[in-house]
Amino acid sequence: MRTPDLAAPDATLTKLGSGYLNSVKSHARLAHTANGVRKLAKNLSRATIEVDVKNIIIVTKHHDELLIYLTRxxxxxxxxxxLDLDVYVDRGFQKSKRFDAAGIIHDYPAGEGRLxxxxxxxxLLCPxxxxxVISLGGDGTVLYISALFQRIVPPVICFSLGSLGFLTNFKFEQFRESLQxxxxxxxxxxxxxxxxxxVYKADGTFMCENQILNELVVDRGPSPFVSMLxxxxxxDLxxxxxxxGVIVATPTGSTAYSLSAGGSLVHPGVSAISITPICPHTLSFRPILLPDSMTLKVKLPARSRSTAWASFDGRARVELKKGDYVMVKASLYPFPTIVASNTEFIDSVSRTLNWNVREQQKPFV
Amino acid sequence: MRTPDLAAPDATLTKLGSGYLNSVKSHARLAHTANGVRKLAKNLSRATIEVDVKNIIIVTKHHDELLIYLTRxxxxxxxxxxLDLDVYVDRGFQKSKRFDAAGIIHDYPAGEGRLxxxxxxxxLLCPxxxxxVISLGGDGTVLYISALFQRIVPPVICFSLGSLGFLTNFKFEQFRESLQxxxxxxxxxxxxxxxxxxVYKADGTFMCENQILNELVVDRGPSPFVSMLxxxxxxDLxxxxxxxGVIVATPTGSTAYSLSAGGSLVHPGVSAISITPICPHTLSFRPILLPDSMTLKVKLPARSRSTAWASFDGRARVELKKGDYVMVKASLYPFPTIVASNTEFIDSVSRTLNWNVREQQKPFV
Amino acid sequence: MRTPDLAAPDATLTKLGSGYLNSVKSHARLAHTANGVRKLAKNLSRATIEVDVKNIIIVTKHHDELLIYLTRxxxxxxxxxxLDLDVYVDRGFQKSKRFDAAGIIHDYPAGEGRLxxxxxxxxLLCPxxxxxVISLGGDGTVLYISALFQRIVPPVICFSLGSLGFLTNFKFEQFRESLQxxxxxxxxxxxxxxxxxxVYKADGTFMCENQILNELVVDRGPSPFVSMLxxxxxxDLxxxxxxxGVIVATPTGSTAYSLSAGGSLVHPGVSAISITPICPHTLSFRPILLPDSMTLKVKLPARSRSTAWASFDGRARVELKKGDYVMVKASLYPFPTIVASNTEFIDSVSRTLNWNVREQQKPFV
Amino acid sequence: MRTPDLAAPDATLTKLGSGYLNSVKSHARLAHTANGVRKLAKNLSRATIEVDVKNIIIVTKHHDELLIYLTRxxxxxxxxxxLDLDVYVDRGFQKSKRFDAAGIIHDYPAGEGRLxxxxxxxxLLCPxxxxxVISLGGDGTVLYISALFQRIVPPVICFSLGSLGFLTNFKFEQFRESLQxxxxxxxxxxxxxxxxxxVYKADGTFMCENQILNELVVDRGPSPFVSMLxxxxxxDLxxxxxxxGVIVATPTGSTAYSLSAGGSLVHPGVSAISITPICPHTLSFRPILLPDSMTLKVKLPARSRSTAWASFDGRARVELKKGDYVMVKASLYPFPTIVASNTEFIDSVSRTLNWNVREQQKPFV
Incomplete structure (x- = not known):
């Protein structure tokens, strides 16, 4: 808690959260509070963070030689x-000839002890x-950073090496200006x-936990039988x-697998959980969006004909036996990505998906 | 402001809204505040209002004789x-023989002056x-109530005369128990x-304003030419x-026209604006959900071939000429409907839309 | 009937059509005949017509000055x-200074009497x-040609002035080579x-008839009430x-309005009728394809709340009163468009709709 | 060839198929022939087969005891x-106590030698x-019959034990009347x-062949990487x-997996091949229908990141390595199912899928 002023909102929010609203005497007051919450949410999304950067970490894919040079x-x-900055790079690069840590210090002795x-x-332990965090790579590298930081996540600036992606919204060519x-x-x-x-076993035994940036998928895996979930x-059922299978996606994940399965696009500023079925066996199973204050449970029922598989951001497949289940809720640890422009979501959607883009403005007929 | 305690959250939220977040020193604090907002939103949706009901209004369709009897x-x-309650019924019933106001007082003289x-x-003027508010009728009656109360709306209890609808979640047969x-x-x-x-003219002249519960639709009307909007x-464009045409829908409206046009179902607890195109001329114009803190503008461009039509909850069609536009944002005046059960949204969706309901659990093949 | 050989298939097909199949003694024979029909259909689509062109007609939009010059x-x-060719151009051009018919003959006297x-x-009367037929313009001009030729249609070569369309598959720049x-x-x-x-009135009175190349649309028009059709x-119902509304589309029409409403793409070589609902009020009203040997009836039932409107290739709106209906079946008069390449359907779909085209081969995540 | 009359159409069709259409002198003649083909296709679908039933085969699932009794x-x-009928039942039942073949003959000695x-x-060898063929079971049993008869298929009468399915259109309770x-x-x-x-290897080596009633599916199997096919x-590409993955479906298969993946319903009388992508990575990959005279090839390109899996009517998964491919075309051996009513397709679609069925006729709002 750095300043008393800043403490106030959180303390008040905590109080509000714990019971003040259990009984309100006026619907007008409730509406007023709701408007306040909306305004607060809006301001949150616009807040500027004064980052006093002392320790910076660069994350990239290991085995790409080009990336080693760029990291360097x-x-x-x-x-x-x-000069007051410590720079952390992947331990895997420590002995890399291409990275040549010794060469950096040799050329610039003032870097001694700071690389x-x-x-x-x-x-995992000291986020x-x-x-x-500097991300060098594609959207996959950003997902990897999410996996690395399972609790609190420092602001992440995502540089793209090629064309910009949904998450990689800064051009590597301009990294100096952007970081400055x-x-x-x-x-x-x-x-x-x-x-x-x-993930829990049928008897309630806890199995594992994951922080997810895109989506949880529970599907039939290699089984020929359809999942019943x-x-x-x-x-409540x-x-x-x-x-x-079923995709439970964050707004960030709405541009990934959920979209392929027919889900709507969801702006990352919307506080919602998407549920999108994969090849459902009813004509009427339209995708649905639920409040992010809801706790979801996806369960393989005991009467199921076969097992199912859960995966988290496309990684870490876990087999679910009959009766096993996954609990999903909004994490206490959001993933802060640094904003490049106010319209970056729509820009990325138009650019990467051709969302509503026509090559020519010729009408169909 | 009835109690100092209750005043606090609103005052604090107002302060927070006005600038405290302009510059935050720590991303952890921002995340913490975001969690507080989520918790507050959750509690808002669970808040119980102690209504001290002194004045009650019954709204129904005018020209249905059965409804006059039921209102009576x-x-x-x-x-x-x-005994401390004043009951307001439609002025149109004052001289109705079927309603027979005099008869009510004759049978029960203590009602004198309270009907x-x-x-x-x-x-409109003294909401x-x-x-x-007691709604007697279908979902259309609830939309009519929304049109009547263009500013603050008292809590609405929606009785259904036949099967339950999306909004009509109380059974008329049980009105005594429910109201008690x-x-x-x-x-x-x-x-x-x-x-x-x-709605504004091309030159910025203000035309009219509507509070909308379901959706704004801007479409080509009887024009054979497709809209360009x-x-x-x-x-930002x-x-x-x-x-x-284009449908801009609230979560409540997500089960109405937006759904017909291919939009996702959105739980009314989600703070989002749906944009769903009607028969778009690109294959890639997937519906999109935007934060409810966003202000939208739907504009008929000057180069358009024909005019367009705006309608508000299916009523009040207004012609848009070239350059005219509609501004849409979350209203300061939400529409509070009394909750019958925690799962009423899903229940209504399953019941009324057959959402993911199969007559039999037979797999396709 | 120019040659006896060519007469044979038609005569046999006619005989087959009239009763030979009423009772077949063997399922194997039936399967064999079915394969023969498929092979015949395939060959039909590959048949080359030796056209002995003596009379040629050029169709274009009237009021575009550029098109007058190009027609000239x-x-x-x-x-x-x-030299044995007569060339017909729009009567509207006869006195056009821009077209300057006299000038053509003046410059080339051998054209006398042939323009x-x-x-x-x-x-309409002497197709x-x-x-x-030479079509100069966009897909709209091709639809206009279909409207002009309500019975038999000569082969149509469709030149595009700008980018190629679904139907306009020849480049105007190369008209000399193409026609040669x-x-x-x-x-x-x-x-x-x-x-x-x-179209028929409720009492069976015949109203009007149209040959349709793209689609019949029956919709609610300006009525605020949804159609029940x-x-x-x-x-059989x-x-x-x-x-x-409802769209009844040919394969050619599958790339037009039906596609906007969610219909599948249908290759023009498929013999099928598409039924695609416009914003249906059930989640399960998936588009359906029916055999082109079926006769469809779209009827506004007597119990309907309002009237409906029928339109034919986007033209000629007709109001349907309660009980009125439209009968639709495959026309005896197909529309022969000259083929530019074997893959022109897929090419046009990819080019004009961006069908399954990605700007970059980057996976979603 | 039982009668000369019946021979004629096939012979003519064969001739037509082999070259008569290579060069036609008139587009009017071509149109006339096309109409003849349509009429023939229509009559084919209405043809009645006089079956002189001497040998009948009953197919059912093996391991269901109830089905053994019903077969008996x-x-x-x-x-x-x-009395002139031979009845074939599953060899697996020969020694079954429940089936009790000896008991049948003991009770009815005239059955001797005919069971x-x-x-x-x-x-496989003597279809x-x-x-x-009598099918006792669900739609899965019908698929099994298709697998058994890889060449010519006798007419199949499909009895349903529970509710009717897409293919199981006769009620078991009425088997006596239906068979009579x-x-x-x-x-x-x-x-x-x-x-x-x-299926072929990359070098062209033939691997295996399947007759398919529903669909070919080529998908990524357990691989986490998306398929590129x-x-x-x-x-032509x-x-x-x-x-x-990709689903290549017959009209019969249009109500199965293809439908789950977003494909249109296709009446079995339509001669078309559906291509429906499973969770495509472009927004614009709309399902497409191609003529059944087309030969398709689905190939895993050499540059693919992983292998893919092909399955045929949900059975017989085959792994495709880089460069391997599957050729698909309309089979010479259709699958004749006995028709119970003229509207059985629409009936089955409405009944089993709730296609456009609303529990109540209440409009959305």
């Missing part, structure tokens, strides 16, 4: 640019050590909702899905 | 049941006069988002829709 | 190129006069199915559509 | 009903031995198109599908 380029620039190496343990602006002016971050997904919201 | 039945019960008659002027429970225990209300839609979000 | 260019080339002018009466090839080598024509649509196939 | 009941009735047992070898009608009046059969699917029509 960024690291070297950072060390020279900002460091991160491991998965460090990101608050870092003030900024972060140091000078702070950042506006989109707090992307993540899910906390917990029970979906509960806050403990919502529906039974007979389908190849 | 409810009014009479209310007058006898709660009153409402007019459209009264609901805070009423503590509770409201008087005794207060109500839980779903604060349904409404839109404020304002520019859609802006917070001033999002896309140009070439289509028969 | 084509007509002049044709007169000079093939002629067509009227709607001529195309067999023409051996070839037609004269020298004959043509391969796609026999596009048309519908014959007949009964759809019959060969006299198939379903009752509650929707903004 | 049908077999016994058949032996007694028609016989079939094996897979018999159905013309049988004049009628077949013996007395012959049958009308729907000649359902099957596919011949052949090249689809060719008559040798139609598109490259980036998707979970």
């Amino acid at each position: 380029e960024v690291a070297e620039w950072l060390l020279r640019q900002k 460091k190496f991160w491991t998965k343990e460090l990101t 608050e050590k870092f003030d900024l 602006r972060v140091f000078d002016k702070g950042v506006k971050a989109m707090l992307r909702m993540r899910f906390t997904a917990r 029970e979906i509960y919201g806050n403990g 919502l529906t039974v899905a007979q389908a190849d | 039945e409810v009014a009479e019960w209310l007058l006898r049941q709660k 009153k008659f409402w007019t459209k002027e009264l609901t 805070e006069k009423f503590d509770l 429970r409201v008087f005794d225990k207060g109500v839980k209300a779903m604060l349904r988002m409404r839109f404020t839609a304002r 520019e859609i802006y979000g917070n001033g 999002l896309t140009v829709a070439q289509a028969d | 260019e084509v007509a002049e080339w044709l007169l000079r190129q093939k 002629k002018f067509w009227t709607k009466e001529l195309t 067999e006069k023409f051996d070839l 090839r037609v004269f020298d080598k004959g043509v391969k024509a796609m026999l596009r199915m048309r519908f014959t649509a007949r 009964e759809i019959y196939g060969n006299g 198939l379903t009752v559509a509650q929707a903004d | 009941e049908v077999a016994e009735w058949l032996l007694r009903q028609k 016989k047992f079939w094996t897979k070898e018999l159905t 013309e031995k049988f004049d009628l 009608r077949v013996f007395d009046k012959g049958v009308k059969a729907m000649l359902r198109m099957r596919f011949t699917a052949r 090249e689809i060719y029509g008559n040798g 139609l598109t490259v599908a980036q998707a979970d």
